[in-house]
Amino acid sequence: MAVTAQSRARSDVQPRLRVLQSFRTPRTTTNPYLVQLRDALGASADVRTFSWRAALLEPFDVLHVHWPEVVVERRSRVRHLAACVLFALAVRRASSRGRVLVRTVHNLAPHEEPDRASAAVLRSCDARTAWWIRLTDRTPVPDEARVTTVPHGDYVAWFADRPRAEVVPGTIAYVGLIRPYKGVEDLLDVVATMPDPGLRLVVAGSPADDETRRVLEQRAAADPRVVLDLRYLDDTALVERLTSAELVVLPYRRMHNSGALLLALSLGRPVLAPRTDVNTDLAHEVGERWVQQYDGDVSADAIRRALEAVRADPHPAPPDLSARTWPVVADGHLAAYRDALELARGRVAR
Template identity: 45%
Template sequence: MADLIVQQSFPEPRPTTNPYLVMLRDSIRELPGVELRTFSWRGALLRRFDVFHVHWPEILVSGQSPVKKLVRQGLTLILVGKLAVTRTPIVRTMHNLDLPQGISRRERWLLALIERRTTLRIRLNPLTPLPADAAFETIVHGHYRGWYAPYARAARVPDRLAYVGLVRRYKGVDALVATFRKAFAGTGASLTIGGKPSNDELVEQLHSLAAGDRRIDLHLAFLTDAELVAAITASELVVLPYREMHNSGGALSALSLDRPVLVPSNEVNGMLADEVGQQWVQRYEGDLTPAALEAALAAVKSIPEADRPDLSHREWDDAGHAHVAAYRRAIALLRGRRRR
C-alpha cells in the first residue's frame, strides 16, 4: 500500500504529450510505496492525496472556449481551496521564467494565487531565479535516450542542418531560415525545419523566407517521435536559435540522439557544454549570423562518429528518487516538521 500519493497536474498521456512528463510519471511509479495519479478534475477535487505537483499552471485556467475557460477557472479556485483546507502542499516545476503572454487579469490572479500557495519549487537548472525565501530543489531534466531507442536512425547527411520542435516566434526559426540563405555559398549544405507552428502567419512567413531555395525543406506539422528521430539523426548539426533560452528539451533531444547543437551563448548553455562536452554545444554571441552557422558546422565535423555526449547526470532513475524526496520535504515543510 502506498504511503505517498502524488497527484500530477497533467492528464493521462497521449501521443502528443511532452515525453518529459511521461518519463517522469514512469520513473516515479517504479518506486515502492508511491502512488502517482494523472490529472482529472474529478480525481483532483474528490480524492485524497498527499501532494499536488503542477508543471504549467496556466493550463489549469485556460480553455478552448470562453465557457470552458470560466468553468476551469472556477474549478481551479475550488481546488486551491481544497489544498489549503487539507494542508496539501503544491510542488511546482519551474519550466518557464515568465507568465504566458496575452492572458487575462483573472488568469493572472489565479496563477498568482497558485504561486502564493506553492510550498516547494523544483528548478531544472541551478540558474533559475526564485523568490528569496522559497524552498526549492534542483532536479535536472532527464535525457531521452531510452525514449528514442525504439526508433530507426537515419544516415547522417553531410552539411545538413536541422531545426526540430514546436515552431514559435521566440524560437527564432525565421531568423534561421533567413541566415541560412546567406550562408554556405557554393556548397551542398541543406536545412530541414520540422515542427508545428503556433499560427498561420508564421507558416506564411517561413514559406516566404524559404521560397526559391531548394536547399531548405519545410515540414511545418507535428512530428511523430519516429519523424523527429529521423530528422535529427539525418543532420550534422541541430540549430536552436532561440531569442530566449533557459531550459531546452530540444537541445536534450538532439544530444540524446548524439547530434551536436548550436545555441545562443548564455550561462545556462555554458553549463550544459561543461557537463556534456564542449564540442557538443556550439554557441554564438548576439544575433545568429552566416559566419556562426559556418563555424559551428565546421567545428562539429571533427567529432568522431562513435562519440557520445556525457548525459550520465541525467538518468531518470535519479530524477524519480529526487522528486519523491522533494515531495516528502514539501509535506514536512507545510506541516511544520522541518525548517527551510
C-alpha cells in the same frame, strides 16, 4: 538542495506518497518529459494524472503543477474562465489539511503573455506553492529555502527503439514546435545569406498558427536548399529528421531551459544554441563539442563555426547525460515532495 542517499533511503521506509500531476492522461502528442516523469515516479509513489474530480474531491498528498497556464487553457472564453475558477479551488485545496502544492519552474516566464484570468491563476499558484522544483540552479525562485534542483531528464530510453538515419553532410535542422519566440524565421533569413551550395536546411514541426506557416513558406520558396516539413511529427519522423542532421540549430530569441536541446543530445546530435549561463553549464556537463553557442542573434558565422567545430571531432565520446537518468530524476522529485510535506506538517523547523 541535493538529492542524498539519506533522502533516498527515507523514501524506502515511508508510506507511498499519493501524487496528483497537473497534466491529463497522456496522448501521443504529450510531452515525453511528462510521461517519463509519471512512469519513473510510479516505481515509488502512487501517481495519478489530472482531472477536476481528482483535484477537488479525491485524496492526494501532493499536487505537482508544471505549467499552471496550460492547466486552464481552453479555446472557449467561457470554458477558460470556468477552468480558472476550478483551478483556484484546486490550488486552495492542495494547500490545506496536510496536502501540499509543489511546482516545477520550467521557464522564467510563460512563453506567451497570459490574459488577466491566467495571470491571476499564476499569482494564486505562486502564493500557495509549498515547495519549488527547478531544472537548474540558475532559475530564481521566491524562496531559496524551499527549493530542490532536479535536472531535466534525458530522452535516451524513450527513443531507443526508433531507427536512426544516416547523417547527411551539410544538413542543419530545426525540429520541433514552431512558435514565435523560437526564431525559426530568423534562421531561414540567415541561411539565405549563405552561398554554400552544399548547405541544406530542414525545418520540421508544426507551426503555431496559419500566419507562421505562411511566413515560413514564403521565405523558403526562393531557396531550393530549404526543406519544410510543417506538420506534427510522430516519434519515428522526429528521430529521422534529427539524426540526419549534421548540426541541430535552435535559433531562439530567448531561452532558459530547453527540452529540444536535451532531445537532440539524447539522440547524439550536436546543437547550436544561444549563449546563456544555463547552456554554458550544460556544455561543461555533457562536453563542449555537443553544445555550440552563439552570442546575440543566430548568424551565418555562428553556423559556420559550429559546423567546423563538429567536423574537427568526427568521432567523439557520447554526450554525458548520466546525471539525467530517470531514476535520478525520480529520486529528486520524491525528496522534494517529502520535504514539502514535512515542512507543511510541522516536522521540520526552518
